[in-house]
Structures are given as C-alpha cells and as structure tokens.
Amino acid sequence: xxxxxxxxxxxxxxxxxxxxxxxxxxxxxxxxxxxxxxxxxxxxxxxxxxxxxxxxxxxxxxxxxxxxxxxxxxxxxxxxxxxxxxxxxxxxxxxxxxxxxxxxxxxxxxxxxxxxxxxxxxxxxxxxxxxxxxxxxxxxxxxxxxxxxxxxxxxxxxxxxxxxxxxxxxxxxxxxxxxxxxxxxxxxxxxxxxxxxxxxxxxxxxxxxxxxxxxxxxxxxxxxxxxxxxxxxxxxxxxxxxxxxxxxxxxxxxxxxxxxxxxxxxxxxxxxxxxxxxxxxxxxxxxxxxxxxxxxxxxxxxxxxxxxxxxxxxxxxxxxxxxxxxxxxxxxxxxxxxxxxxxxxxxxxxxx
Ligand SMILES: [Fe+2]
Numbered sequence: 001x002x003x004x005x006x007x008x009x010x011x012x013x014x015x016x017x018x019x020x021x022x023x024x025x026x027x028x029x030x031x032x033x034x035x036x037x038x039x040x041x042x043x044x045x046x047x048x049x050x051x052x053x054x055x056x057x058x059x060x061x062x063x064x065x066x067x068x069x070x071x072x073x074x075x076x077x078x079x080x081x082x083x084x085x086x087x088x089x090x091x092x093x094x095x096x097x098x099x100x101x102x103x104x105x106x107x108x109x110x111x112x113x114x115x116x117x118x119x120x121x122x123x124x125x126x127x128x129x130x131x132x133x134x135x136x137x138x139x140x141x142x143x144x145x146x147x148x149x150x151x152x153x154x155x156x157x158x159x160x161x162x163x164x165x166x167x168x169x170x171x172x173x174x175x176x177x178x179x180x181x182x183x184x185x186x187x188x189x190x191x192x193x194x195x196x197x198x199x200x201x202x203x204x205x206x207x208x209x210x211x212x213x214x215x216x217x218x219x220x221x222x223x224x225x226x227x228x229x230x231x232x233x234x235x236x237x238x239x240x241x242x243x244x245x246x247x248x249x250x251x252x253x254x255x256x257x258x259x260x261x262x263x264x265x266x267x268x269x270x271x272x273x274x275x276x277x278x279x280x281x282x283x284x285x286x287x288x289x290x291x292x293x294x295x296x297x298x299x300x301x302x303x304x305x306x307x308x309x310x311x312x313x314x315x316x317x318x319x320x321x322x323x324x325x326x327x328x329x330x331x332x333x334x335x336x337x338x339x340x341x342x343x344x345x346x347x348x349x350x351x352x
Contacts, residue, residue, distance in 0.1 A: 009316065010315075010317075012317065013317050013319060015320075015321025016321045016331075016335060017319045017321065018317070018320060018338060018349045018350060019315050019316075019318075020308075020313070020315050020316050020317070022158070023156035023159060023257065023305075023309040024156070024257050024258065024311050024312070024313060024315075025311075026311060028345070029256065032236075032254065032344075032345065034062070036341070036344045036345075037061060037236070038061070038064075038115045039114070039116050039344070040114065041104075041119070041121075041123050042112065042113055042114065042251070043110040043112050043238055043249065044059040044066070044068060044077075044111055044112070044251070045059065045110075045111050046110055046111065046143070046249075047070070047109040047111055048143065048144045048145045048270065050087070051070070052070060052089070053070055053071065054069060054089050054092075055089055055090075056069035056070070056087065056088060056089070056090055057086065057111070058080050058083055058085070058086050059113075060253055061253075062115055064115060065079065065081070066078065066079055066101065066113060066115075067080035067083055067094070068113055069093075071093065075103050075104075075111055076093075077100065077101040077102070077113040078094055078098055078100060078101060079098055101113055102114050102116070104123045106127075107127065107138065107240075108139060108143050108240075109142065127193075127195075129193050130197035130198070130199050130232050130234060131232055131240070133199055133201070133232070134232065134240070134242050136222065136223035136224075137221035137230075138221065138242070138247065140223060141221075141222050141270065141271060143268070143269060144268055144269065144272070145265050145266065146267065146277060146280070147264070147265060147267075147285075147288075147289070148263070148265050149263075150261060150263045151261070151262050151299060152255070152259065152260070153259075153302060153306070154306045154307070154310070155259075155260060155303055155305060155306025156254075156257055156309065157236075157237050157252040157253075157254040158341075159302045159306060160237065160260060160302050161233065161237045161337065164231065164233050164241075165190075165198060165233050165333040165334055166329070166331060166333070166334060167188075167200070167328045167329055168329045169301055175210055175287060175293035176294065178209050178210050179206050179209050179210050180206070180229075182206070185203050186328055186329075187203070187327060188203055188327065189201045189327060190326050190328070190332050192333065192336040195340065196235030196236065196340030196341065197233065197234050198232075198233045198332075198333035198336055199230065199231060199232045199233065200230065200231040200233075200333075202228040202229055202230045203228070203229065204226070204227050204228065205243070205244070206227075211286070214283075215227065216243070216244035216283055219276060219279055219280060219283070220244050220245060221242060221244070221247065221269070222269075226244065228242070228244055229242070229244070230242045233333065235337060235340055236341065237254075238250065238251050243283070245268075245279070245283045246267070246268065246281075246283045246284035247267040247268075248267070248284065248288055249264075249265045250264055257311050258306050258310040266281070268280040320338065
C-alpha cells in the first residue's frame with residue numbers, strides 16, 4: 001500500500017467518490033436551495049400540531065417563510081409575511097392576493113408543502129412507493145405527535161441524510177450493537193425508489209438484550225410484527241424511522257453549507273391510553289430522547305464530519321464505493337441519492 005502522503009491523498013480513487021466540495025461550497029449550497037429545495041415537496045409538520053380549524057404552523061422552505069393552517073376541511077399554505085409565532089390560532093382564514101402554495105396531508109398525517117407553483121407530481125407520485133413498507137402501520141390509525149425538538153448543527157444537511165442512509169456508523173451506537181447485530185440485521189436491504197428516495201428493510205430488534213423490560217412487541221404500530229425497525233430516507237433530506245412502538249421523523253432546513261436546522265418529531269397513536277402513551281414515550285426517549293442513545297451520537301458524528309469539511313477546507317474524496325448486493329452496508333442508497341442530486345444541479349457528483 002503506498003504511503004498516505006498529500007499527493008496520494010488527493011488522487012482520484014478507483015471507486016465511486018464525491019468531492020467534499022459538495023459539502024463545503026457556498027456556490028453549490030445556493031444552487032441546492034434554488035434548484036432543489038424550492039422545487040420538492042417538504043414535510044413541514046404533522047396535522048396533530050394543528051388539529052383545530054384555524055390552527056396554524058409556520059416554517060421556512062428555501063429561505064422563504066411560509067404558513068400552513070387547518071381550514072377544518074384540509075390545510076392551506078401561503079408565504080408568510082407577518083406572523084411571528086411558530087404556532088397559534090388565526091382569527092380568520094387567510095385573505096391575501098398571494099397565490100396559495102400547493103399543500104397536502106399524506107403519509108401518516110404529515111403536512112406537505114411545495115414552493116413549486118406548477119408541481120409536476122402530487123405527494124403520492126413524488127414519494128414513489130418509498131412509504132409502502134410502513135403504510136399499513138402509519139395510515140391505519142391516526143397518529144399524534146408527542147415529542148418535538150430542533151437542533152442547529154454545524155454540518156452540511158447532506159451529511160445528516162448520509163448518516164440516515166448508511167448503517168456502518170451503527171458501530172458507533174452501543175445500543176444498536178447490543179440489540180441488533182445479528183444475521184438478520186446484516187441481511188437488511190437498501191431499496192431504491194424513483195426521485196432519489198430509499199428505504200431500508202426491517203429486521204427483529206432484540207431490545208431485551210439491552211433492558212429486560214425493553215420489549216416493544218405489545219405496543220407495535222398497527223399491522224407491524226413485533227420489534228421491527230423500518231427507515232424511509234426521502235430525498236433531499238427527510239427521514240422517517242419506525243421502531244415498533246414509536247415513530248420519528250426528521251426534517252432538514254439547510255441554513256448554510258455548514259449549518260443545518262434539523263427538526264425531530266416523535267409520534268404515537270392518537271387513541272393511546274395515558275399508560276400506553278407513557279410507554280411509547282419511554283421507548284422513544286430510550287433511543288432518541290435527551291438522555292437516550294443513538295440520536296446524540298449521530299449528531300456528534302455529523303458535527304465531526306462538518307468540522308473536517310467546513311468552508312475553506314481542502315477538498316478530498318468521500319468514498320461511496322461499497323457494493324455488497326444492496327445489503328445494509330452497501331452504499332447503493334448514497335449512490336442513488338447523489339445521482340438524483342446531480343440531475344437537479346446538472347452535474348455528475350462523481351466528477352465535480
Ligand atoms: Fe445512527
């Protein structure tokens with residue numbers, strides 16, 4: 001093996017790789033906002049955050065403030081020019097000469113908005129079957145949000161999505177090593193869908209290896225066999241994560257090449273008894289809550305990546321070259337994502 005001197009370090013590898021420039025360039029970031037985020041469907045919130053007529057939620061897409069509210073018969077979205085609070089109740093339906101933004105409620109009650117004034121696809125077409133694996137679990141009963149927090153992380157938004165798309169970083173998670181590293185885990189498949197989406201097939205997690213009382217089978221989501229774990233990675237940066245009894249969504253709002261706002265939501269079933277809800281919250285928090293496992297470790301990981309790839313750092317090659325029959329550590333999901341990403345930016349990400 002040749003020495004890892006500077007010259008060799010910069011040499012083009014003979015497997016698929018992207019330049020770290022795509023994570024650090026201001027120019028590329030601006031193009032992403034313009035060409036990707038202002039075109040795609042964005043899951044801005046959940047309908048249970050605005051149950052009643054005239055309840056609203058504000059958000060930001062591609063640098064634009066937006067507001068979405070409950071009409072009593074669906075939702076409507078507009079550019080937001082004046083409302084300051086992130087959530088509340090309107091006095092009356094919004095009356096404006098601004099055109100309405102396209103919005104839909106879809107996939108377990110998520111509220112989707114696009115800034116595209118002429119979308120070529122509805123949400124169902126856009127998600128292209130990526131939710132099919134969990135549709136019976138999230139669409140049979142009404143879901144209800146029980147957890148929300150946001151984090152501003154000094155990293156590129158794509159590094160967060162990468163973390164949700166590759167599973168070799170799972171070695172970082174003590175919880176996952178103890179509960180999950182069995183033959184079934186390593187046989188999981190990454191499945192690609194149109195429009196850059198990917199999902200990861202399920203396996204049975206052995207929660208009791210971590211905590212004797214930790215089994216989640218009893219409170220599994222509808223139609224879901226006990227202790228399953230599905231992930232849906234939606235282009236360009238949205239993740240839906242169903243671990244048996246608790247469901248989580250992540251949404252990114254890119255703020256700069258090296259700055260991203262990530263919103264995390266946790267969900268149970270609206271019909272939960274108080275005891276059931278408490279158990280779901282405990283299960284959610286064990287992994288993703290403030291004193292739990294996994295989520296903070298993921299955030300520390302991408303913060304470290306962000307540090308090494310911040311604006312002004314030297315470009316280097318990030319490998320996406322693992323080919324392992326689409327099983328869990330195959331980087332097929334990353335390659336699928338970046339080939340879609342390249343179409344929006346009219347560039348080949350493997351030859352920036
Ligand atoms: Fe992780």
